[in-house]
Amino acid sequence: xxTPATPSAHPHSPxxxxxEILLLALDDTTGALRPxxxxxxxxxxxxxxxxxxxxxxxxxxxxxxxxxxxRAPTGDPLLDRALGQIATAPAPQSVSHWLGVFASExxxxxxxxxxxxxxxxxxxxxxxxxxxxxxVRRYPTVDNQERVEVRTRLSALILGDELxxxxxxxxxxxxxxxxxxxxxxxxxxxHARSERIATLARMDLVGREVxxxxxxxxxxxxxxxxxxxx
Amino acid sequence: MEITKTQHATATVLxxxxxxxxxxxxxxxxxxxxxLAAGSKVLVLDLSALAYVSSAGLRVFLTAAKKSKTxxxxxxxxxxxxxxxxxxxxxxxxxxxxxxxxxxxAL
Numbered sequence: 001x002x003t004p005a006t007p008s009a010h011p012h013s014p015x016x017x018x019x020e021i022l023l024l025a026l027d028d029t030t031g032a033l034r035p036x037x038x039x040x041x042x043x044x045x046x047x048x049x050x051x052x053x054x055x056x057x058x059x060x061x062x063x064x065x066x067x068x069x070x071r072a073p074t075g076d077p078l079l080d081r082a083l084g085q086i087a088t089a090p091a092p093q094s095v096s097h098w099l100g101v102f103a104s105e106x107x108x109x110x111x112x113x114x115x116x117x118x119x120x121x122x123x124x125x126x127x128x129x130x131x132x133x134x135x136v137r138r139y140p141t142v143d144n145q146e147r148v149e150v151r152t153r154l155s156a157l158i159l160g161d162e163l164x165x166x167x168x169x170x171x172x173x174x175x176x177x178x179x180x181x182x183x184x185x186x187x188x189x190x191h192a193r194s195e196r197i198a199t200l201a202r203m204d205l206v207g208r209e210v211x212x213x214x215x216x217x218x219x220x221x222x223x224x225x226x227x228x229x230x
Numbered sequence: 231m232e233i234t235k236t237q238h239a240t241a242t243v244l245x246x247x248x249x250x251x252x253x254x255x256x257x258x259x260x261x262x263x264x265x266l267a268a269g270s271k272v273l274v275l276d277l278s279a280l281a282y283v284s285s286a287g288l289r290v291f292l293t294a295a296k297k298s299k300t301x302x303x304x305x306x307x308x309x310x311x312x313x314x315x316x317x318x319x320x321x322x323x324x325x326x327x328x329x330x331x332x333x334x335x336a337l
Binding site for chain 2 (some may be wrong): 054057059060061062063067069162163164165166169199200202203204205206208
């Protein structure tokens with residue numbers, strides 16, 4: 001994806017997974033990114049992009065490969081560029097392959113999602129000077145309704161025993177994989193439901209692959225860290 | 231994929247055979263919606279001849295189970311062949327869906 005992303009066509013359409021994940025990754029008050037594992041957001045946004053394509057019936061997945069079902073444009077420039085990349089690959093590849101490809105395009109995905117959330121008037125863009133010289137850009141919340149609604153829905157799902165719909169199962173899977181869920185729902189009621197959360201998080205293949213990629217990277221980094229004090 | 235519908239006294243059985251992938255999923259979803267719209271409270275999905283299920287197919291199963299429960303009924307999945315059971319296990323579906331050994335056990 002080399003060309004810059006443009007905001008989605010309709011400001012009142014439901015949030016995409018890419019937008020939703022980024023919104024939930026930002027702290028409500030400060031507008032700063034919540035702490036996440038190394039490349040946590042990169043893989044979560046890549047997974048969200050694949051989930052958006054899957055729910056638009058453009059791709060399908062199994063543990064071996066990701067296949068294109070329909071090359072017709074979705075009308076969303078971000079999704080259509082990704083779909084074009086997948087469709088023109090010489091052979092079908094695995095989900096983990098495409099997660100790696102799109103995780104490397106985190107800045108494009110993040111910028112596009114931020115632009116869209118600002119265009120929807122959910123976030124505002126704020127420039128601040130740090131030490132009077134360095135520019136720091138923050139995205140404080142203007143309208144918190146979307147965040148409150150999704151958190152209320154996911155909280156009821158975690159604390160209750162209802163079956164999730166596929167959309168919420170994907171969202172919980174991506175949030176769990178990127179360790180964001182534990183940041184968002186951080187109290188004893190949710191800690192007591194860790195088994196339920198694990199069950200919900202397993203339901204989506206892309207989410208499972210995102211978790212595997214992030215965990216593998218964390219293991220590699222732990223192994224590669226030199227022992228101090230020798 | 232082929233879908234064979236059998237009406238029992240209190241249940242509708244949909245027997246699936248072949249591959250349930252993203253191309254076949256819309257037809258199954260439409261069939262399930264028609265069964266639920268007709269007021270059937272017990273939907274039995276006979277998977278004994280199902281050879282493959284993709285993520286799109288699993289989403290149809292999950293949606294069917296949720297819609298059935300919301301409508302005050304149930305969706306039961308029966309006669310899972312080993313490869314399908316493996317996919318269900320990987321996805322945690324064995325613990326959240328109603329799974330039974332055969333059609334008779336689901337009626």
